[in-house]
Amino acid sequence: MSKILMKGNEAVGEAAIRAGCLHFFGYPITPQSEVPEYLARRLPEVGGVFVQAESEVAASNMIYGAAGVGVRVLTTSSSPGISLMAEALSYIAACELPVVLVNMMRAGPGLGGILPAQGDYLQATKGTAHGDFHLIVLAPSSVQEAVNLVMRAFELAENYRNPVMVIGDGMIGQMMEPVEFPEPAVGKPLDPGDWALTGCKDRPRRIVNSLYLDPEACNRHNFKLTAKWQRITEAEQRSESVYLDEPCDILLTSFGMTYRICKTAADELRAEGIKVGLFRPITLAPFPYQACRAAADRAGRILDVEMNMGQMLEDVKLAVQGTKSIDFLGTAGGVVPSPEDVAKKIREVLGSAPAKNASPKPAPQKKRKDKERA
Amino acid sequence: MSKILMKGNEAVGEAAIRAGCLHFFGYPITPQSEVPEYLARRLPEVGGVFVQAESEVAASNMIYGAAGVGVRVLTTSSSPGISLMAEALSYIAACELPVVLVNMMRAGPGLGGILPAQGDYLQATKGTAHGDFHLIVLAPSSVQEAVNLVMRAFELAENYRNPVMVIGDGMIGQMMEPVEFPEPAVGKPLDPGDWALTGCKDRPRRIVNSLYLDPEACNRHNFKLTAKWQRITEAEQRSESVYLDEPCDILLTSFGMTYRICKTAADELRAEGIKVGLFRPITLAPFPYQACRAAADRAGRILDVEMNMGQMLEDVKLAVQGTKSIDFLGTAGGVVPSPEDVAKKIREVLGSAPAKNASPKPAPQKKRKDKERA
Amino acid sequence: MKKIFSATPLLVDRPTHYCPGCTHGVIHRLVAETIDELGIRERTVGIAPVGCSVLAYEYFNVDMFEASHGRAPAVATGAKRARPELIVFSYQGDGDLASIGMGEIIHAANRGEKITVIFVNNAIYGMTGGQMAPTTMPGQYSTTTPGGRNVKEVGYPVRMAELIASLRTPAFVARAAVHSPKEILRAKEYIRRAFSYQVAGTCFSLVELLSICPTNWGLSARESEKWLEREMMPYYPLGIKKEPETAEAEVKRG
Amino acid sequence: MKKIFSATPLLVDRPTHYCPGCTHGVIHRLVAETIDELGIRERTVGIAPVGCSVLAYEYFNVDMFEASHGRAPAVATGAKRARPELIVFSYQGDGDLASIGMGEIIHAANRGEKITVIFVNNAIYGMTGGQMAPTTMPGQYSTTTPGGRNVKEVGYPVRMAELIASLRTPAFVARAAVHSPKEILRAKEYIRRAFSYQVAGTCFSLVELLSICPTNWGLSARESEKWLEREMMPYYPLGIKKEPETAEAEVKRG
Amino acid sequence: MPKIVINRERCKGCERCNDACPQKILAMSKEMNAKGYTFAKVKDESRCIGCRLCAITCPDVAIEVFIDGTQYEFFAY
Amino acid sequence: MPKIVINRERCKGCERCNDACPQKILAMSKEMNAKGYTFAKVKDESRCIGCRLCAITCPDVAIEVFIDGTQYEFFAY
């Protein structure tokens, strides 16, 4: 199939259909509204169902209902909307239902702004909601990868019966890049398996439930979920390491679109002879600790770059376990670090004496007048 | 003042009044419903306001409104209810409003159960909601300490204009212990300062807002919040270290009620000559990394005990930075580890070869028949 | 001898956890009998709420969900839209449906979701120990209105059946009570009609059932029946509030 | 010469971000004038929603909140209960109030919160680029109803004024339009009454205002006025839906 | 002769059937069942008219009703 | 003589005042203001009756209305 030039958000919608997901429930929010808008047009064409929910709270419970009856289902939103889904996500994870959700992150906290950010890393990977559970979190850094990971998300969700979040930022949602989609145009439907509520014809009835009156049973269920997460952790870590065939002066750690900015900076500096390596997790959860450690082992020091105040930094520290000095460059509020910002920071850091472990406080950034947006 | 025997939940309500908080907005949920019930009786007696919200979503926005007009305000809930407050908490933190909330954790994920648990540690300390912000999180381990920390929470909330969560579990809410309250019976009201919306008489109007059209302004706001968190981190860490005047064989790390269970186990083993030390964070956020590290430095190894699947474990690892081997004992679903369970685990661990860093997967626990609850 | 009344196999054969006299049990039976009579067991999916009937999934002998508090209509929407061939019903209390779940029930009704909602109005939060519900009667004691519900402070009870009936989208909406055999029979009829509309694919349907909560009302079952009749029934008039046929006609008239 | 019309100082002197012809601007002015005329500026707190009027806090020259999407009535409840001496109003769009905020507005109204709600019904999600609102008209195009709103799929538009008026708790509820000078005058009167009831401490008040969105309707301002009059007004009848005086009387009659 | 059968272990002793019976032939036991409830019982079986009101009103489906031969069905249930 | 003053920089060129004026004395400029909008202007000031309809309908408060001496206030605004 040939390439099409497509907006990230629309590509996400199309990817879902290719994956055989014909059910969407969601609520508009910038910068992801093109997903529901695209699917409102496309799903009826392929016999699918598009429902605009009255809120993200409702949307997240609708996907619970749809997944519970054994269909492939998607919702998409952006930061504040994801927060409203917290309770339902805990239910979905507890009931082991396969759903896929996409978070095109915007600036926060609060209403924040609609420009790109990566401030929901910790929410996605650690504290999504109450109780012990984990989302599988995938972070694409191109539109094509968004397509691939959305499709992969459905597989993971179903293999492990666990909710999967594909996390991007406003940039990846709004930008166009060429993408290729696999055939067929509409994926095969989900096999409802032995758990979905399809009506109890010729079989014992089934229950989708997360309440346990017996604490021992609830305890066992938690251990079961934890064991599942352990399996996921062992089998599903994905990451990318670049320029690490020889030891490097500095390793840039980043994820999503920020990685591409780092890549440009790295290329620039490598042209000057500064050895810059790159590491990015593709699965933010499970975080590829060993791969990150291995990458760090090949570097003199580390610079973590994120569009937030240092959220992945904690995972990098957990990976590195104090063996390397780590600096941090962060922006927020919709400010995107430029490749030049990254390059400058690298020079600064390499020039300075190696500081032991950066604190989560990012170095204060001077105000850059020319980037003011209306 | 003499001691009164009081339920944790009721003591929390009374503590708020003593702290001068005369406004409560909340929604019933077991195991914290005694807080609203108590305040529904007490607040009208002291000229305060009790409103039963229609939901936790509404309650969390009501406290935003009440804090915004410059009054001291409390809400309380339990795990699923806290998840529903996520969006509003991000707004409150972004707007730098002083609110206090109490989470009496129950078993999760999903509906889980009403029995005590500590499964919301990561939600409270790391990923409460979208965007970069932090709650100050205080974890009492007795009813008296719950009283003290609720009162302290109002001070912290106002000093830093930051939301503060007091986090307990069903046990602390439901148990009675003797408590003493400071006089006066009703604390002084909050001084609305220079930020509250009290009507713009004789002053320029004020705005409580978290939206930024200019990304640089939003970026600066994020740096400001981060700098504030840094100040809090430097000034407000609290923890307790017990039996560490001499080096110990093993350090138990735990928080809240679990700490008391560990204490009994430690006392028991110390009587047998096994040197067991104890460390517990009182501020879960900011986590007392240095104090934890210092405690760890005095111990041969570490056993982390929690009523969850290993959530604080990550912070302990961050503190210890790979210098000590860490084991984990966890329960969930309302199962409370008994002192005997803890003692047994300690014996097991001390008997075994030092394992390098426990994985987050807790050792599977055998089913204990005699603890089955109806 | 001929058995003319016995438990429907649609109810799982086990004692419920409800308090003595609690009419949740009656409503369960009516719903179960209806599913049985309509022959739809094998394609029915029920949704239990959070409330005393949280364990409803244990009792109905069909595929069941347990929903989060108040969101059963959204769960039902997801299930029904995904598999329109299923008969989907939610079973919800007044705290669940009328307080936290107000948005979800109104929107599900307004979208005309082809689901059936069994709404149990017992004027109290049963499960959590007797706090005020939106439907608590003026002056009624609850643990969060220790002086009785003061309408000046917290407003009047919400009449959900009327509220939902006032929406333009065609629907079947009715209110019955289950405190006496006579009203139970009427309730059964409404429930049967509600499910029948769904079977025919006609419209959204909701039956509000006035129910007793002896435990939290602090009354015996017998006193509770009387209290329901005396206090609740005048405020919550029984009857059909809306039928799809007349609603359609109204829409046509414009 | 005598100035008989000029901008009220209650509006901050700066151009708004609204599109040409957007009647959010008219409604802002009416609210501002009312606050001015009632002399309550110094004790008024306004609440901006999430929607095109998200920046309302920039325009009203009073203390202002920015609320999360749909929750302004809860924020207003918190503010008003905490400081009853304040005059608290929320300003909300139809996505904000009638979709995500349905639960909060109904419960605030039902509790009888003594707040004033300015509800701007433009039958669309303006800010996010023209998705369907609960109030979108049958057949109306939106980016999420590319074939026009199909009432068989998503139900009929919600008439919020009527829905809220149907609650038992006394309130002032009215609907006006702001597409023509004549209707603007009526709107002003309703808004003034709404605030006056709050000043007197009487009741909850809400004014629904039919408003145009030329941008997302894809029409000129002039065509939009006509469309509002032709399509919206018959479905959303203007007038007072409920007054506290008659509501009280009804309550007394029982 | 119509008759009813009460499942004493199912009964929770709410007494609703007692009130519902038009023949007033039901009463509560003095004994308790395993769950500690006094349970409903028939005082005078001979007067039962098989009207089912007791069963209809029982929240715990503790009552079954039997009839012999035909019977006038005075309402459709 | 009544008259109106239009703030050309405030005007967004929506033309609503043009429609509202009962005297039909308003029109749109050919020029653009700094924001790139054509703006409203008065074609024939002499016929203005000071009715304020233009100002009432303007969403951008771009119009002020002045009168000389007394005037019949034909509606209370």
Place this chain on the structure above:
Amino acid sequence: MASTEVLMAGFGGQGMLLSGKLLAHAAMEKGLEVSWLPSYGPEMRGGTANVTVCISDKPVASPYIVYPRALLVMNQPSLEKFAPRVKPGGLIVVNSSLVPVKSDRQDCQVVYVAANQVAQQAGTGRAANLVMLGVYVGWSEVVSLESTVRAIEEEFAEKAKFIPANVAAFKAGYEEGRKARGAKS
């Protein structure tokens, strides 16, 4: 004394939570550290209700106790469930009015009291829980008779008419406890 724990178990409504509170209250007034931890069940009515009271001269560490020093039971399921957990040398008090079986614990002192009958004689059959408490206090003397009576009086301050019968029931139980203690030592 160092520290002791007692588990009191019965059906909901039998008043064991109150008995526990009275004990904790009396101990607190004596200047001891106490904790009172109910095992609150799932959000349903009915079922068993039990409470663990810890009393110590040092701050109570874990209020959650699996192996208590004493057990008071008002129903058979509780006896079956909890009796095996009582520490050797401990006390088990069984309300023989309601529990038809015996405990097979040989290493504990097991006291059978027809608490309902004793209470009936003292004035009200509803005060069986106070008889049970009395037995424990009489046996353990962890608090004095007087201080417990004061706790009862304070607890019932607003329903004063219930005080005499409850105090009488408690005292009757107390005597039983004293006797049992004597028998043992």
Place this chain on the structure above:
Amino acid sequence: MASTEVLMAGFGGQGMLLSGKLLAHAAMEKGLEVSWLPSYGPEMRGGTANVTVCISDKPVASPYIVYPRALLVMNQPSLEKFAPRVKPGGLIVVNSSLVPVKSDRQDCQVVYVAANQVAQQAGTGRAANLVMLGVYVGWSEVVSLESTVRAIEEEFAEKAKFIPANVAAFKAGYEEGRKARGAKS
């Protein structure tokens, strides 16, 4: 070629986002790697709309570019804001129909085109954006005239009647671009 970036800026509605898309489309068809990144503003109408297109023979690393190689501007604010950022040796194309001022960049080639007039002559005043695109393509030859025309035809496939005027406008711009290039080299 290695890689290049062009920033196209104007008011919303002036079609610069479309110009960018056409460029990206043509480059993609040529087998190059591309990215098209709009700077989407806060959730409001109006204001400026600009887009950065990156074209490369390797995968595009950062699509977010602060210092582009070329700039096409349709309004004065954009010229003022972005001109200082163009890389030395780059290109600045100014629509002089709408922008009354000159750029002071000496180290770039600045081309002034009365794009609205040129478009008018080509058949529709609304195609000024295609004139601008044409200038860039003619100057840079990053894609060919033919492939861009094909992209225009595909893009307007459903509104075929607009194709001729748009193609004409593009070609007119292209000629200007060729000329400017010649002038330079």
